[in-house]
Amino acid sequence: MHKRQKKTITWIALYFSMRIIRHFATFPPKLITPCILASSPPGGTILDPFAGAGTTGLVAEALGRNAILIELNPAYVAMAQQRIAEASRGNHA
Numbered sequence: 001m002h003k004r005q006k007k008t009i010t011w012i013a014l015y016f017s018m019r020i021i022r023h024f025a026t027f028p029p030k031l032i033t034p035c036i037l038a039s040s041p042p043g044g045t046i047l048d049p050f051a052g053a054g055t056t057g058l059v060a061e062a063l064g065r066n067a068i069l070i071e072l073n074p075a076y077v078a079m080a081q082q083r084i085a086e087a088s089r090g091n092h093a
Helices: 003-017 029-039 055-062 074-088
Strands: 045-048 066-069
Touching (some): 029 055
Parallel strands (some): 045 066
């Protein structure tokens, strides 16, 4: 294993253990709402190939749409799943 790989793994472990998992580029729901309303009917499906923290999924659900979210970073996948689950229970994230 290269030195750089070790540092990355250590940083990721620290990052998770400190539970400061935040997405650096979340955007306000008001920004995506008009796009979802204009591009899909109620019950339609929204595709977000760069899901990040899951804001598109949150807004789609609130507007009665389905969402397919694609995200490569496992930390962001977990974050999006948690935010959407909390919103579904009525606890806004």
